[in-house]
Amino acid sequence: MKKPLENIRVLDLSRFMAGPICGKILADLGADVLKVEPPWGDEMRYTPPLVKQASPMFLDFNRGKKGLTLNLKTEQGVKILKALVEDADVVIENFSVGTMERLGVGYEVLREINPRIILVSITGFGQYGPRSGHHSFDMIGQATSGFMYLNGKEASEALGKELPPLLLPDAMADSVPGSYAALGVLAALNYRSQTGVGQWVDIAQQDVMMYISNSLVLYPATGATFLESMRRYRVGVYDIFQAKDGHIAIAAPSGATVDRLTGLLGVESVDDDIVSEWVKARSVEEAMAELVKSDIPASPIFTIDDIVEDPQAKAREMFLEVDHPGIGMMGLTGIPIKFSETPLKVESRAPTLGQDTEEILRKLGYSFDEIKKLRNDGVV
Numbered sequence: 001m002k003k004p005l006e007n008i009r010v011l012d013l014s015r016f017m018a019g020p021i022c023g024k025i026l027a028d029l030g031a032d033v034l035k036v037e038p039p040w041g042d043e044m045r046y047t048p049p050l051v052k053q054a055s056p057m058f059l060d061f062n063r064g065k066k067g068l069t070l071n072l073k074t075e076q077g078v079k080i081l082k083a084l085v086e087d088a089d090v091v092i093e094n095f096s097v098g099t100m101e102r103l104g105v106g107y108e109v110l111r112e113i114n115p116r117i118i119l120v121s122i123t124g125f126g127q128y129g130p131r132s133g134h135h136s137f138d139m140i141g142q143a144t145s146g147f148m149y150l151n152g153k154e155a156s157e158a159l160g161k162e163l164p165p166l167l168l169p170d171a172m173a174d175s176v177p178g179s180y181a182a183l184g185v186l187a188a189l190n191y192r193s194q195t196g197v198g199q200w201v202d203i204a205q206q207d208v209m210m211y212i213s214n215s216l217v218l219y220p221a222t223g224a225t226f227l228e229s230m231r232r233y234r235v236g237v238y239d240i241f242q243a244k245d246g247h248i249a250i251a252a253p254s255g256a257t258v259d260r261l262t263g264l265l266g267v268e269s270v271d272d273d274i275v276s277e278w279v280k281a282r283s284v285e286e287a288m289a290e291l292v293k294s295d296i297p298a299s300p301i302f303t304i305d306d307i308v309e310d311p312q313a314k315a316r317e318m319f320l321e322v323d324h325p326g327i328g329m330m331g332l333t334g335i336p337i338k339f340s341e342t343p344l345k346v347e348s349r350a351p352t353l354g355q356d357t358e359e360i361l362r363k364l365g366y367s368f369d370e371i372k373k374l375r376n377d378g379v380v
């Protein structure tokens with residue numbers, strides 16, 4: 001069966017998380033993604049925690065990709081990359097600003113080789129601006145976009161004591177910018193299909209995290225952050241409540257859900273105290289049954305174990321086990337975009353270091369002896 005990005009060839013030079021996540025999305029959508037690593041490998045391969053000497057996160061971020069090793073600090077390595085660019089559609093990189101140029105494979109060089117090429121660069125601050133040269137990880141993306149400040153402020157208010165700024169979990173300032181990079185690639189592909197011209201897609205962690213911040217829009221206009229606004233202006237409830245045997249999240253901030261909640265509770269208007277009393281008198285299961293029956297958005301607070309076993313997540317194939325040679329079965333998350341015409345499955349695991357090097361070089365016309373020499377010279 002055809003896949004949405006089946007004809008698209010991607011060279012993924014990126015490492016750690018933000019770049020590889022962009023490549024993962026394109027691979028999940030069916031693109032032919034070749035992960036190009038230095039012979040010493042993407043650092044993420046060796047970043048703990050390791051299970052049977054493999055990084056579960058590396059296996060997830062690089063699933064569905066082929067693997068080539070290439071030392072871009074050698075003339076031969078750069079020559080091989082340039083040959084691959086001739087036939088590629090997209091190049092992904094997340095080095096610090098100027099590294100691609102230093103390696104001799106900056107956008108101008110790539111464009112010269114293939115004017116249709118789309119280069120996507122992910123950095124902390126983008127290719128220009130006073131901080132563009134600064135290095136960055138998720139932590140910095142969160143610090144410079146307000147999320148770390150907002151998370152600390154919200155936790156302080158919830159606990160009623162002053163807490164320091166707090167990091168959001170799961171490296172959001174990598175995965176979200178990585179996703180926007182994939183979005184940029186898709187838009188650039190559409191532009192190219194109309195004009196025949198590629199382009200450089202410049203993605204900054206700070207920019208993307210600002211783009212998704214509701215508080216950045218609300219605060220300058222109202223003096224209230226998103227959650228403060230929800231508390232100050234809502235007519236219903238939007239909070240976490242304690243039941244007899246656990247917690248329940250209820251989201252009925254405005255509109256028809258508030259009417260349904262007041263109807264369910266048999267009151268004129270709801271507030272946190274009324275809902276607290278109602279939830280407190282019930283088990284999670286009892287309260288959930290009534291809330292769901294009344295079409296009120298509500299949920300128990302799932303742990304990771306709950307999610308892995310969740311029948312809804314199972315029905316949507318959002319957690320899968322993939323067999324990795326020498327490692328065994330490892331859980332990966334499923335593909336969240338469901339297509340009616342081109343349904344998708346994660347079909348192949350992450351590459352072992354350089355697993356397809358020989359095949360790729362053979363396709364480029366290198367003989368076995370030449371490949372052996374490239375290996376001996378530390379090029380691949």
Ligand SMILES: CC(C)(COP(=O)(O)OP(=O)(O)OC[C@H]1O[C@@H](n2cnc3c(N)ncnc32)[C@H](O)[C@@H]1OP(=O)(O)O)[C@@H](O)C(=O)NCCC(=O)NCCS
Nearest residue numbers: 016017018037038070071072073094095096123124135136
């Ligand atoms: C992540 C980051 C902080 C790492 O910093 P770093 O390890 O000093 O890496 P840089 O990007 O500056 O440089 C990468 C080095 O690897 C080298 N390299 C990369 N791929 C190579 C290859 N295939 N062969 C040989 N060398 C390679 C580069 O030439 C460069 O070395 P140099 O500085 O001697 O030229 C930095 O890359 C960065 O800020 N990236 C942008 C933001 C980002 O994506 N962060 C990670 C989020 S998960």
